[in-house]
Amino acid sequence: MKDNPDKIETDALAALEQVSDEGSLRAWYAAHLAKKSPLLMLLGDLGKLPKERRAEVGKRANEVKTALETAHAARQVELQAADLERVLEQERVDISLPGRRVPLGRLHPATQTLHEITAIWRDMGFQVYRSRDVETDARNFELLNMPAYHPARDQWDTFYTTTPGVLLRTHTSPGQIHVMRERAPDPIRVILPGMCYRYEQISARSEIQFNQVEGLAVGRNITFADLKGTLNAFARRMFGEDVQTRFRAAHFPFTEPSAEMDIECFVCGGAGCAVCKSTGWLEILGSGMVHPTVLRNGGYDPQFHSGFAFGMGPERLTMLKHRIEDIRYFWANDLRFLEQF
Numbered sequence: 001m002k003d004n005p006d007k008i009e010t011d012a013l014a015a016l017e018q019v020s021d022e023g024s025l026r027a028w029y030a031a032h033l034a035k036k037s038p039l040l041m042l043l044g045d046l047g048k049l050p051k052e053r054r055a056e057v058g059k060r061a062n063e064v065k066t067a068l069e070t071a072h073a074a075r076q077v078e079l080q081a082a083d084l085e086r087v088l089e090q091e092r093v094d095i096s097l098p099g100r101r102v103p104l105g106r107l108h109p110a111t112q113t114l115h116e117i118t119a120i121w122r123d124m125g126f127q128v129y130r131s132r133d134v135e136t137d138a139r140n141f142e143l144l145n146m147p148a149y150h151p152a153r154d155q156w157d158t159f160y161t162t163t164p165g166v167l168l169r170t171h172t173s174p175g176q177i178h179v180m181r182e183r184a185p186d187p188i189r190v191i192l193p194g195m196c197y198r199y200e201q202i203s204a205r206s207e208i209q210f211n212q213v214e215g216l217a218v219g220r221n222i223t224f225a226d227l228k229g230t231l232n233a234f235a236r237r238m239f240g241e242d243v244q245t246r247f248r249a250a251h252f253p254f255t256e257p258s259a260e261m262d263i264e265c266f267v268c269g270g271a272g273c274a275v276c277k278s279t280g281w282l283e284i285l286g287s288g289m290v291h292p293t294v295l296r297n298g299g300y301d302p303q304f305h306s307g308f309a310f311g312m313g314p315e316r317l318t319m320l321k322h323r324i325e326d327i328r329y330f331w332a333n334d335l336r337f338l339e340q341f
């Protein structure tokens, strides 16, 4: 039996049918084609066979060896293909899932309003003049007609540096002194946007830092009518062609006369609501004719030169526009707020 190559082949091929993975294929190879397998034993022991059978059995055994090796190789390819199929099935990626969205940044709501304001004044021929955040007491107060004893200083407490007389500006107005001294006696038409600082209790209505946009026009024969006309033109561009405005007398140390400008409440149309505190009007800016002392400090002769100035807060305008009730949202860095703009 042991020397029957046909029987060896039949058994081996039958066993190969049962092989289902690489492990059992290796075991099959050890059993049927390795050194101690019946076939190789047979080939090794050919010399022990009777002489007349030796050639025939030898030839047949070698044929069987080739056949088994071929069958083994074929089975190996089959198993690898099946394995690949299984891996592809198990590790399939669902390409129909939506991709991961790249988070896009955007401009801060106050910056968006600032850009809107800047664009309007640019169209009206005003240049942007950048001025420093850190100022001297002289430029922030004294040269703007607020000497050390002036009671108005109480409204503008700020942060002081360790260098005496150097502070964080409380308004953009010191920029007026910078630009006037730089350009005098030429005419000026600029806006001065930037961050301002106040040493204040933080509340829904006041923050320790906020943006301001100051405007300044200096030249000959500039009158209060120019101030009103220019600010009305701004209001129409900012809030719509039909906006109603009014000027109320006010007081600022650096302008004379001074006025605050209101627009008709766009929430209630003037009827009175919570946003306008039942007055029907919303204050949007402060303004006035540049005080002669300030003109003189800037290098202009008030006998020949005059000018107007105004200041508004982008945060306040943003709050009015979007009915935001708490100014603290602006610097709280809360994405739930910021993502709405």
Ligand SMILES: [Zn+2]
Binding pocket: 265, 266, 267, 268, 269, 270, 271, 272, 273, 274, 275, 276, 277, 278, 280, 281
């Ligand atoms: Zn209202």
